[in-house]
Amino acid sequence: MLVGYLGPKGSFTHGVASHAFLNDELIPYESLTELLKAFxxxxxxxxxxxxxxxxxxxxHETIDYLFHHGDIQTVAEIVYPIQQQLLVxxxxxxxxxxxxxxxxxxxGKAFIDRYYPKAKLEMTASTAYAARYxxxxxxxxxxxxxxxxAAHEYQLYVQHKDIQEMAANYTRFWILGKKAVEMPxxxxxxxxxxxxxxxxxxxxxxxxYKALSTFSWRNINMTKIESRPLKTALGEYFxxxxxxxxxxxxxxxxxxxxxxxxxxxxxxxxxxxxxVNEKEIEx
Amino acid sequence: MLVGYLGPKGSFTHGVASHAFLNDELIPYESLTELLKAFxxxxxxxxxxxxxxxxxxxxHETIDYLFHHGDIQTVAEIVYPIQQQLLVxxxxxxxxxxxxxxxxxxxGKAFIDRYYPKAKLEMTASTAYAARYxxxxxxxxxxxxxxxxAAHEYQLYVQHKDIQEMAANYTRFWILGKKAVEMPxxxxxxxxxxxxxxxxxxxxxxxxYKALSTFSWRNINMTKIESRPLKTALGEYFxxxxxxxxxxxxxxxxxxxxxxxxxxxxxxxxxxxxxVNEKEIEx
Numbered sequence: 001m002l003v004g005y006l007g008p009k010g011s012f013t014h015g016v017a018s019h020a021f022l023n024d025e026l027i028p029y030e031s032l033t034e035l036l037k038a039f040x041x042x043x044x045x046x047x048x049x050x051x052x053x054x055x056x057x058x059x060h061e062t063i064d065y066l067f068h069h070g071d072i073q074t075v076a077e078i079v080y081p082i083q084q085q086l087l088v089x090x091x092x093x094x095x096x097x098x099x100x101x102x103x104x105x106x107x108g109k110a111f112i113d114r115y116y117p118k119a120k121l122e123m124t125a126s127t128a129y130a131a132r133y134x135x136x137x138x139x140x141x142x143x144x145x146x147x148x149x150a151a152h153e154y155q156l157y158v159q160h161k162d163i164q165e166m167a168a169n170y171t172r173f174w175i176l177g178k179k180a181v182e183m184p185x186x187x188x189x190x191x192x193x194x195x196x197x198x199x200x201x202x203x204x205x206x207x208x209y210k211a212l213s214t215f216s217w218r219n220i221n222m223t224k225i226e227s228r229p230l231k232t233a234l235g236e237y238f239x240x241x242x243x244x245x246x247x248x249x250x251x252x253x254x255x256x257x258x259x260x261x262x263x264x265x266x267x268x269x270x271x272x273x274x275x276v277n278e279k280e281i282e283x
Numbered sequence: 284m285l286v287g288y289l290g291p292k293g294s295f296t297h298g299v300a301s302h303a304f305l306n307d308e309l310i311p312y313e314s315l316t317e318l319l320k321a322f323x324x325x326x327x328x329x330x331x332x333x334x335x336x337x338x339x340x341x342x343h344e345t346i347d348y349l350f351h352h353g354d355i356q357t358v359a360e361i362v363y364p365i366q367q368q369l370l371v372x373x374x375x376x377x378x379x380x381x382x383x384x385x386x387x388x389x390x391g392k393a394f395i396d397r398y399y400p401k402a403k404l405e406m407t408a409s410t411a412y413a414a415r416y417x418x419x420x421x422x423x424x425x426x427x428x429x430x431x432x433a434a435h436e437y438q439l440y441v442q443h444k445d446i447q448e449m450a451a452n453y454t455r456f457w458i459l460g461k462k463a464v465e466m467p468x469x470x471x472x473x474x475x476x477x478x479x480x481x482x483x484x485x486x487x488x489x490x491x492y493k494a495l496s497t498f499s500w501r502n503i504n505m506t507k508i509e510s511r512p513l514k515t516a517l518g519e520y521f522x523x524x525x526x527x528x529x530x531x532x533x534x535x536x537x538x539x540x541x542x543x544x545x546x547x548x549x550x551x552x553x554x555x556x557x558x559v560n561e562k563e564i565e566x
Contacts (some may be wrong), residue, residue: 054517057343069315079517102385102406123385123406170517208508209499216492223518225491227509234337234362235506242485 001028004035004044010146010153011128016080016173017048018149019276022184031125032061039068046177053082053171055164056103058226062174063240067197067228074195074269075177080189081278082169084108084145087131087156089138094096094160097122098128100145108145111163119143131156148281174269186272192245194271195221199230199238199264208239211263213253216232220247246269285310286326293429293436294411299363300331301432302519302559305467314408315344316499321384322459323353329460336365336454338447339386339439341509345457348522349551350480350511357478357552358460361470365454365559367391367428367447370414371437372421381414383428391428399539402426409524414439431564457552470557475528476506481545482513482521491522494546497537498526528553 003021006013008030011176017026026189027044029035039047083106088095098105098112104127105112112119116154125131131150132224134142143159144150175181183189200207215222224242243251258265286304289296297536299411300309310327312318324329339550347354361559363452371378378383378405381384381388387410395402407413407427414433417425426442427433459465466472483490498505526534541548 017549038290050515052512053511055514057512123408126407165514168516169292206499208505209495212492212495219489222491222518223511224522227507229337229340230446231338233451233453234335237507237509 001025001044002044003046003048004029004038004129005048006032006050006126008033008128008132010150011051011126012080012082012171013031013048013173015149015281015283016078016276017119017282019186020048020076020078020183021046021056025224030258033065036062036069036072040072044245046075047176049176051077051172051174052224053103054169055107058240060065060228067238067266069085072176072268073172074270074271075179075180075194076183077174077177077273078175079170079190079273079275080173081276081281082107082164082171083147083162083278083281084127085148085158086111086132086160086163087146087151088142089134089156089191091157091159092269093141094144095119097140097142097250099124099133101125101127101130102146104130104154104192107164107169107263108176111160112186115160115169118207128153143169158237174271181191183274186280187276188273191273192271193242193273194251195240195242196246197238197240197248197266197268197270198258199266201234201262205263207263208259211258214257215243218247218250218254220254222246284308284329285327286329286331287312287496287514288331289318289409290412291409293433294409295365295415295430296331296333296456297361297411298430298432298564299361299559302469302563303331303359303361303458303464303466304329308462312411315342319345319352319355323355329358329409329464331456332459334455334457335385335507336358336393337452338390341511341523342368342497343511346511350521350549354366355459355551357457357554358457359461359554359555360476360548361455361456361458362437362558363456363471364559364564365390365447365452366430366445366561366564367410368431368434368441369394369427369443369446370427370434371442372417372430374440374442376424377435378424378426380423380425381428382416382425383409384408384410384413386465387413387428390447390452393448394443396442410427411436454503457554466557468557469563472555472557474556475554476556477523477534478525478551479530480523480551481541482522482548482549484545485519490544490546494522494541495542497540500528500531501537503527503530503533545566
C-alpha cells in the first residue's frame, strides 16, 4: 500500500508514518495541500497529516481543507510527542541564523531568547527542510530546529537536546483512509472519538449554545471546540468539535437533533486514538 | 504621543496607525512581541496590533500575549480592508519567486495557482519586509505580495491589483492604550464591544456550556468565540469571546455569575469599533 505523508524525509509526520506503517511504501509530499489532493485523487491509499499541537493549536491548512473539500474520512488518530533539537553541521561554532518552521521557532522561543538572543530567525516550510538546508551549507554558521529523525537523515549534530518550551508537547496526527487500518502493537489504543464541523444558520442568535445543548444534556464528553472563519465575512465561523465516542447511539440522536435545528454537521471521522511513548522515538 | 506599530513602514498596521493617529509620532517594531513588550514597559503610549483576519483567523501571537502577560487594555478596534497587490521592481518580466507573509501567501493562493503555478513561494516575517526585499534586489525575477502603501514606500510597480482571494477581506486591529483615544472623522464608529478570555475549571464537564448560558439567557449577543490551547496539555483551552456592548449592566451580572462558577474572566477591553472605507485607503 502507498502511504503519503507531509515531507520531506525526517519530518515529524515521517516519524509518525514510520511508526504506523511498518511494511508499506511511504511517499513524501511537499505541502499539505498537495498531499490531501493526492489522497483525494487516489494516488495514495492513506495519508498522514498533522491536525493539532498542544502549544500552537490547530493546523489550519489541514482542518480548512477537510472542511471545504470533498468527503475525506479519518480512520485513526496518533498522539505523538514533539521533541525539538537544535541541529548544526559542525559542532560548537557560533550560530548566527536559526532556520525552522514558524511553529517550531515559536516552540523554541524561550530557548532562543536565552541562548541565542541575537540569532536571526528564518522561516522554512517545514522543520525537515530547515535541517536539509543546514546540511547543504556546512560552511555557514547556521542551525536548524528539527526532530531527531532529521539529524539522522541529514547527518547533523545535536548541539542542544529537547529545546521545546514545555515537556508536555504533543501533536495529534490523523490517518486518512478509505477503511480502518490495523496498527502495530508499539502504538497504544487509549480511546475512541468522533470529529465533526458544525455550521450554524446565520443570524440565529444563540445557535452555538443550542448546538452544545444537544451534547451537554446527554452527558456527551466534548474534548475540543474551536472556531474557524468561514472565509465569507469577518465574524462568520464554523466549529470543529471532538466528542468522546462512549455512547454511540446518543451521539446519533444528537446529530438528528442538530439537523432538525438546521445546523449542518460534517463528520470528519469516527476513529480510535493511539499514543506513542517518548522512549519509542529515541531509538 | 509615541505610537508603536507592527512594522516595517508600509505594512497594513502602518496604514491603520496612519489613519488613526494623524499628529503623533509612529514607531515601527520588528515583531509583535517586541511591540507588546515596548507598550508594557511604557516606551510607547499606544500600540496598534492586528487581532483577526476574516480569512486566516486570529493572530495568535497577539491573543496569546494578551492572555498570558500582564493587564493590557484595548481602547479601540479598527476594521480595515485588506487589499493585496503583486509588486515587482521591473514591470512585465517573468516571476520565479514570490515573497510574502504566510497569511498573505495563503490569501493569494487562488491567484498564484492560476497565474504563477510554478513560482516558488518564500515566507517572510511581514508583507512589507517582502516588498523591501524585492526593492533591494531589482536584478532578480521576484515579486512580493504586499499592500499598496508598501509599493509607495519602496518604489515598486503594481503588476497585478487586488489579488486577494475574496472581495470581503478585512482585518481587525486593536489599539492598546491607557485611556480612550479620539479618532479622526474619517473613521466610522459602528458599535461597541467587550472582549474577554474565559478559563474553565478543569475536569468540569459542560463548563463551556454553562459559561455560554450566562450570556445566552440574557440575550447578550456573542460575535466571536474561539478556543486557544492553554499550553499546558493537549486538549486544555481558554476561550476568546467578543460580546456586543448593548446591555452593560447585564454583562456585569453575567461576569459575576461566571465568577461564582469558578470560571476565570480576563477582560481585554471594552471599546468602540471603527471601520475604514476602501476608498480612503486608495489615496
